[in-house]
Amino acid sequence: TQLLEQSPQFLSIQEGENLTVYCNSSSVFSSLQWYRQEPGEGPVLLVTVVTGGEVKKLKRLTFQFGDARKDSSLHITAAQPGDTGLYLCAGGSTGTASKLTFGTGTRLQVTL
Amino acid sequence: GAVVSQHPSWVICKSGTSVKIECRSLDFQATTMFWYRQFPKQSLMLMATSNEGSKATYEQGVEKDKFLINHASLTLSTLTVTSAHPEDSSFYICSAVRGGGQETQYFGPGTRLLVL
Numbered sequence: 370t371q372l373l374e375q376s377p378q379f380l381s382i383q384e385g386e387n388l389t390v391y392c393n394s395s396s397v398f399s400s401l402q403w404y405r406q407e408p409g410e411g412p413v414l415l416v417t418v419v420t421g422g423e424v425k426k427l428k429r430l431t432f433q434f435g436d437a438r439k440d441s442s443l444h445i446t447a448a449q450p451g452d453t454g455l456y457l458c459a460g461g462s463t464g465t466a467s468k469l470t471f472g473t474g475t476r477l478q479v480t481l
Numbered sequence: 482g483a484v485v486s487q488h489p490s491w492v493i494c495k496s497g498t499s500v501k502i503e504c505r506s507l508d509f510q511a512t513t514m515f516w517y518r519q520f521p522k523q524s525l526m527l528m529a530t531s532n533e534g535s536k537a538t539y540e541q542g543v544e545k546d547k548f549l550i551n552h553a554s555l556t557l558s559t560l561t562v563t564s565a566h567p568e569d570s571s572f573y574i575c576s577a578v579r580g581g582g583q584e585t586q587y588f589g590p591g592t593r594l595l596v597l
Contacts, residue, residue: 404588411485411574411588412525457524467513467584474524 372396373460373472381478382448390443390456390475398460401434401441402469406455415443448479484508485577487589494565495597502560502592504575510555511577515586516548519572531558555580565596 373394382388392401400419404412416425418434418441425432429452431444441458458472484507494500504514513532517525529550530538537550547569549561558577562569572593576586 400584409572409591409593411487411576411590413588414585417585461584467578467586468515468527468530469586471517471525471527476522 373458373470375456375458375472375475377475378473379476379478381480384449384479384481385447386479388445388448388477390445390458390477392441392443392458392472394439394460396460396462397438398462398470399438400461401438402459402461403432403441403443404457404459406457407453412457445477448477450479450481453477453479483577483579483585483587485511485575485587485589487573487575487592489592490590491593491595493595493597496566497564499561499563500565500594502562502573502575502594504558504560504577504589506556506577506587509577509579511558512555512580513578514552514558515576515578516550516558516560517574517576519574519591521572525574528560562594565594567596570594570596 376391402417403415406412416432421436421438423434429446433442456475459469461469486505488503515530516528519525527540528543531550531552533552533555539545552558572591574591576588
């Protein structure tokens with residue numbers, strides 16, 4: 370069974386602070402996706418990384434895929450209250466036709 | 482865009498009744514749809530993979546007779562929770578994948594089920 374552990378599970382910070390969320394596994398994934406989910410809604414895709422060592426930036430968010438494609442990180446610079454939500458990583462595996470394994474989730478709260 | 486809708490958005494039912502949840506891809510044809518459930522403050526757990534015109538593939542531990550999935554067309558999959566019990570109360574989310582080699586999952590807004 371493939372497991373994706375996220376850390377921390379919960380993070381409460383003030384506006385303007387930086388933070389990093391980690392997503393770790395002992396399994397290799399062909400791709401790694403990051404989602405943000407708000408209460409009562411479905412997840413919204415933020416980014417997909419597919420190459421070991423790949424780094425992608427989306428405004429204040431920086432995503433990195435580990436060299437061995439077993440782990441990933443999400444770094445947010447100067448967090449804003451609008452960043453509040455549940456962040457989920459999800460790994461895709463070759464040969465499983467789009468099937469994703471979701472991480473345990475990190476709940477972020479950004480206060481003024 | 483790729484829009485996926487779910488209906489209803491929330492439902493309350495009595496224990497023992499059956500509830501049907503619809504998942505539709507509004508502007509594309511979905512060769513594959515997935516059904517997830519999510520308990521409060523937890524991550525998404527895959528329940529089953531639904532392919533148009535064939536039987537759904539259920540994850541280990543998910544009762545196929547309890548959670549009936551039908552994918553009768555390329556734009557519609559349904560999940561029926563049969564003889565619902567309070568422990569079935571959860572947030573059910575579907576996702577859809579376009580055909581043609583694209584593997585991105587587009588998620589619906591979810592359906593909240595409360596069984597009394």
